[in-house]
Amino acid sequence: MSLLEKTAKRITGLDETAAEAARARQDQLAKPGGALGVLEEISIKVAGITGQPIPQPGRKVVIVMAADHGVASAGVSAYPPEVTPQMVANFLHGGAAINVLARHSGAEVRVVDMGVASETQHTNLISHRIRPGTANMAEGPAMSREEAVAAVEAGIEEGLKEIAAGAEFLATGDMGIGNTTAASAITACFTGLDPAELTGRGTGLDDAGLKRKVCIIRQALALNRPDPSDALDVLAKVGGLEIAGIAGVILAAAAERRPVIIDGFISAAGALIAAGLCHLSVDFMLASHLSVEKGHRAALNRLGLRPVIDADMRLGEGTGAALALGIVDASLKILAEMATFAEAGVSGPEEAEAEVKQV
């Protein structure tokens, strides 16, 4: 049995007992029921994921998957493909947005070369260079099915490695010029929506560029005919190597019962692939922010995930997930540290009717 099959088999549902205990405690805390909204839901989900009724904040790792996209040669990005290795170097030197935001949230950053076109050397760069970038999906499949499996398994390996080394919360991130094109194509496959409804400006396309990008996505889908009931087929034909790696990280987190925070649109595309490979993996995902990229909302809706940050971000790298890690910590502290109605000596809700006076 392959690593992918073995990992998917290990994924089972949430621990409902722990989740119910967390929900019961949330209802006893001195606040109106549900008044902390998604903050309450996050803590309950993390309880169900980890099996701990009062889960604690813990070690956090953001895994940034980088790769190039053959389709970038078709003019679907405002930036040239050289930017992928340049930004990888920036991540490794600690100067990128993801470094700043991960430090802010107390998270470590790992950078994985899943298939950057030009080879990059750095002590801290983890290499799983499946191939030097995908092929142009507008002219044929982005990669072979075997390459897709290898890329997902590389992601699984990295996820398992971090968890074995003590990571209790994983977060996903991406770098790859051209990758919103792949994310839009994947989202179109799984939602059945038209690419025009799912395609944004990425790093900053103008109107003509956006139109071209939609055309190219339509062409890639028409030519490759990816089968939405077969996530590996979708991934191989219109996906990306970093998206595969993200899917792998998610599956590893789900198998090891660790929460995994999904960044923006590219990570959501990876999450759609992970969900296609093993639907139960969705139970282990937490959404972070809602991107400007309009396909992101459709992808999150498909996954049934609710983001907590809405700040017009569209950078990727894991920046939204890193920011959300702080909010996940806050939600766990609420569950663990707040006084109950009884402890605080606060009266509960009353029958409003009893209070009515004629005005």
Added chain:
Amino acid sequence: MSLLEKTAKRITGLDETAAEAARARQDQLAKPGGALGVLEEISIKVAGITGQPIPQPGRKVVIVMAADHGVASAGVSAYPPEVTPQMVANFLHGGAAINVLARHSGAEVRVVDMGVASETQHTNLISHRIRPGTANMAEGPAMSREEAVAAVEAGIEEGLKEIAAGAEFLATGDMGIGNTTAASAITACFTGLDPAELTGRGTGLDDAGLKRKVCIIRQALALNRPDPSDALDVLAKVGGLEIAGIAGVILAAAAERRPVIIDGFISAAGALIAAGLCHLSVDFMLASHLSVEKGHRAALNRLGLRPVIDADMRLGEGTGAALALGIVDASLKILAEMATFAEAGVSGPEEAEAEVKQV
């Protein structure tokens, strides 16, 4: 000249030079222009507020204003008025949600009794008990104009005191059973919208309770006829003592050129009063989250403020503002710590046209 008049006179606009320097730096940081969305805008606004082109995170204080509302006797809340002093005690003992979230964001909490009906004694409780709760606005004005001025000035005093003691970021919070009724009435005055569009379930009213609440707000507005061009008139007739205190804190922050983070619906009502007293104070406000209370969006739209957290919260106390303080810090770290394109050796955007190939 009164403290209120003196304070309003000291409020001048943003430092455009510092804001422009911050914007120019954001555009040089190694990311597509605007890709961090509201995170970029926050840092630019804080630069304009403080006059520092690269403002740093600093000492943070959440000021929680507590008071009772006469209108609570009309059955507009799912909780009884005794909860106001009970929650004040909970804040002072450190067991409330605001304590947990303020600790999480590295902020201190101050609790001010602006007019809780029953007197509470505690070493750390700051007392500005203008009166033991407002009168029932459905039967007449909530307070006199003189009381409204005194309450705003108490808020100004507290804000100035915290800033003199070293606070660099203020955040507002509230406690007061019945205060969403006052916030809806205030928002209706300033937006001209119908109370039904601005009134929510507060701590958890049922359908009948919600209907009653809307009726009572309509009655209070019809009876008192507050003048939206006179913020003190609105505040006195349909406001609250804690809302007045919040308005005062905001004016103090604006006068001292400190950012003030506005919590949810009650704080936004205080912000509407502050804006009515001195329109330039809006330049010093940062929104935090978008509440479930439907009047909140209308109030923020009126103020032109954009929240960053969207998590179905509706607790008040300053919880959304405390959570947002972490995001404000993150935005300042982005501006201060990220590498520029030049420093990182990353190529800038290219003319997309140059990259187009016929596909």
